[in-house]
Amino acid sequence: MRSIDRNGLTACHHGIRPHIHCTPILTARSLNSEIGAEIYFKCENFQRAGSFKIRGASHAILCLTPEQVSNGVVTHSSGNFAQALALAARSAGVKACIVMPANASQVKLAATAAYGAEIIVCESTIEDRQLQANRIVEERGATFIHPSNDLDVILGQSTAAVELFEVHPDLDVLLVPVGGGGLIAGCSLAAVYFSDHCQTIGAEPLAVDDAWRSLASGNIETNKSTETIADGLRTGLGDRNFPIIQKNVERIIRVSEQAIIDAMQLIWQRMKIVIEPSSAVAYAALEIEKQKFRGKKIGVILSGGNVDLANLPY
Amino acid sequence: MRSIDRNGLTACHHGIRPHIHCTPILTARSLNSEIGAEIYFKCENFQRAGSFKIRGASHAILCLTPEQVSNGVVTHSSGNFAQALALAARSAGVKACIVMPANASQVKLAATAAYGAEIIVCESTIEDRQLQANRIVEERGATFIHPSNDLDVILGQSTAAVELFEVHPDLDVLLVPVGGGGLIAGCSLAAVYFSDHCQTIGAEPLAVDDAWRSLASGNIETNKSTETIADGLRTGLGDRNFPIIQKNVERIIRVSEQAIIDAMQLIWQRMKIVIEPSSAVAYAALEIEKQKFRGKKIGVILSGGNVDLANLPY
Numbered sequence: 001m002r003s004i005d006r007n008g009l010t011a012c013h014h015g016i017r018p019h020i021h022c023t024p025i026l027t028a029r030s031l032n033s034e035i036g037a038e039i040y041f042k043c044e045n046f047q048r049a050g051s052f053k054i055r056g057a058s059h060a061i062l063c064l065t066p067e068q069v070s071n072g073v074v075t076h077s078s079g080n081f082a083q084a085l086a087l088a089a090r091s092a093g094v095k096a097c098i099v100m101p102a103n104a105s106q107v108k109l110a111a112t113a114a115y116g117a118e119i120i121v122c123e124s125t126i127e128d129r130q131l132q133a134n135r136i137v138e139e140r141g142a143t144f145i146h147p148s149n150d151l152d153v154i155l156g157q158s159t160a161a162v163e164l165f166e167v168h169p170d171l172d173v174l175l176v177p178v179g180g181g182g183l184i185a186g187c188s189l190a191a192v193y194f195s196d197h198c199q200t201i202g203a204e205p206l207a208v209d210d211a212w213r214s215l216a217s218g219n220i221e222t223n224k225s226t227e228t229i230a231d232g233l234r235t236g237l238g239d240r241n242f243p244i245i246q247k248n249v250e251r252i253i254r255v256s257e258q259a260i261i262d263a264m265q266l267i268w269q270r271m272k273i274v275i276e277p278s279s280a281v282a283y284a285a286l287e288i289e290k291q292k293f294r295g296k297k298i299g300v301i302l303s304g305g306n307v308d309l310a311n312l313p314y
Numbered sequence: 315m316r317s318i319d320r321n322g323l324t325a326c327h328h329g330i331r332p333h334i335h336c337t338p339i340l341t342a343r344s345l346n347s348e349i350g351a352e353i354y355f356k357c358e359n360f361q362r363a364g365s366f367k368i369r370g371a372s373h374a375i376l377c378l379t380p381e382q383v384s385n386g387v388v389t390h391s392s393g394n395f396a397q398a399l400a401l402a403a404r405s406a407g408v409k410a411c412i413v414m415p416a417n418a419s420q421v422k423l424a425a426t427a428a429y430g431a432e433i434i435v436c437e438s439t440i441e442d443r444q445l446q447a448n449r450i451v452e453e454r455g456a457t458f459i460h461p462s463n464d465l466d467v468i469l470g471q472s473t474a475a476v477e478l479f480e481v482h483p484d485l486d487v488l489l490v491p492v493g494g495g496g497l498i499a500g501c502s503l504a505a506v507y508f509s510d511h512c513q514t515i516g517a518e519p520l521a522v523d524d525a526w527r528s529l530a531s532g533n534i535e536t537n538k539s540t541e542t543i544a545d546g547l548r549t550g551l552g553d554r555n556f557p558i559i560q561k562n563v564e565r566i567i568r569v570s571e572q573a574i575i576d577a578m579q580l581i582w583q584r585m586k587i588v589i590e591p592s593s594a595v596a597y598a599a600l601e602i603e604k605q606k607f608r609g610k611k612i613g614v615i616l617s618g619g620n621v622d623l624a625n626l627p628y
Contacts, residue, residue, distance in 0.1 A: 272619035274586040305586035
């Protein structure tokens with residue numbers, strides 16, 4: 001197992017660097033004056049396969065033993081991790097099998113297939129996803145890689161923030177969207193080991209506020225609904241990332257669906273970049289508590305840009 | 315008058331540089347393999363006020379005499395030049411009066427007003443636009459600055475391509491959208507003075523192909539209709555830019571409305587950037603004649619990103 005410290009994060013970043021983009025950090029004068037702060041957007045929407053997920057996927061692939069490499073990998077995902085693992089596996093010459101629910105978007109199914117992965121279509125329940133993935137593990141000896149609850153994946157995701165702190169070690173706050181918890185767990189570790197004093201704050205849709213409730217109760221809570229436009233944030237935390245989040249994340253800000261849509265539209269309009277709703281959640285959190293962020297130096301992780309243009313909320 | 319040669323373009327660039335962004339040049343692996351070429355996108359959608367127009371506007375303002383500065387400037391524009399001149403004038407402490415048609419988009423009216431310009435609303439005919447602008451010139455002694463048929467403006471627009479050639483002097487082809495003709499005239503001059511051997515090719519909607527017909531007939535032709543989604547390209551050429559275009563532009567490729575929409579959607583999806591329909595016209599031209607561009611090193615000017623998100627074609 002990899003070490004969860006500054007050396008571990010550095011080694012991970014060094015390893016995956018040839019396989020990922022060092023994405024740009026953008027600023028926007030008008031959004032700075034809107035919030036009254038200095039905001040640095042880490043643009044993972046420009047990342048390979050359209051989201052930060054390639055970081056964790058690449059690292060997980062690099063950590064495989066030779067035997068695991070020859071038996072292939074399997075995951076379940078309806079979204080960005082499916083494409084990312086397919087791409088990372090193809091680059092490394094590893095067979096990837098992706099279990100995707102029948103109701104996944106055709107765009108994402110097509111993209112995952114285009115990266116050369118084998119796709120197993122399952123029912124759209126968590127139980128059937130896991131069942132099908134387990135079957136592949138048993139039948140083929142394939143290695144299961146969880147999209148967010150895997151330490152190698154968490155280390156990989158940390159590098160988005162490591163790159164931001166390399167340029168801006170003096171950030172006061174880092175805002176990160178919370179879904180399965182892999183990204184925020186990794187980014188919070190980066191804040192601990194690579195920033196001067198930065199606090200990590202999560203941003204979560206009110207409609208799926210399991211992480212907010214988990215921090216309040218001290219146990220991993222689940223969502224009754226998945227009804228949010230932020231399709232990347234519908235999944236829940238896991239036992240690998242929750243302790244890291246408990247220890248290193250200051251708090252979580254919850255935002256309404258309308259605030260997510262407004263933030264997404266504002267960023268498209270002002271910054272001329274395409275981000276997905278999950279990315280907009282972090283900026284929406286800034287808007288809602290802007291009096292608390294006034295005068296601060298703030299990092300915002302824009303997690304991805306995979307959006308269905310035929311189905312926009314405006 | 316400024317000199318129309320390498321020194322003139324260099325002096326112009328030097329002068330306006332503090333007032334504009336040196337916009338990024340982006341590439342996209344999947345679009346390179348789609349066309350079979352090496353494509354460099356000059357992203358003026360990230361420019362101040364959302365389009366290349368601030369380049370020409372800033373240069374025209376810098377070229378004013380002290381007397382002209384004190385009497386202010388006037389232009390007519392329904393679109394990007396209105397915002398650009400308003401911003402450039404404000405930055406220089408010059409009064410700007412913008413004649414805008416009553417049917418201009420509310421977003422653009424609001425943005426122009428927010429930059430501190432006085433707005434005169436006119437009827438949506440070319441005659442009334444010019445009449446109202448002439449009235450301001452007579453009443454106030456203001457200097458009229460044409461959005462595209464003005465040598466100072468043309469020199470300013472050239473700098474978009476100058477910046478591209480500074481990084482890639484060996485481009486084979488530069489593709490530029492054609493509307494009023496200021497951008498392509500300027501860019502074609504940049505190709506002459508700053509590239510090794512680059513050909514400038516225009517891209518124009520079939521529905522408003524006045525520039526294509528003008529090159530064919532040798533006279534400035536007009537459009538009967540303005541029915542194109544590429545709202546920045548509805549205007550016609552002028553007597554200052556047409557001779558430059560005749561001399562330096564190789565040819566013009568015409569594209570259908572559907573090709574413009576498809577190109578715009580493809581760039582949003584693959585590059586995760588917001589571009590306006592007028593910008594997509596240049597890539598659409600590449601798609602249509604891709605067999606001719608195979609293996610070449612190509613520059614594409616993405617002219618702007620001011621799009622009404624409430625009124626998308628998809």
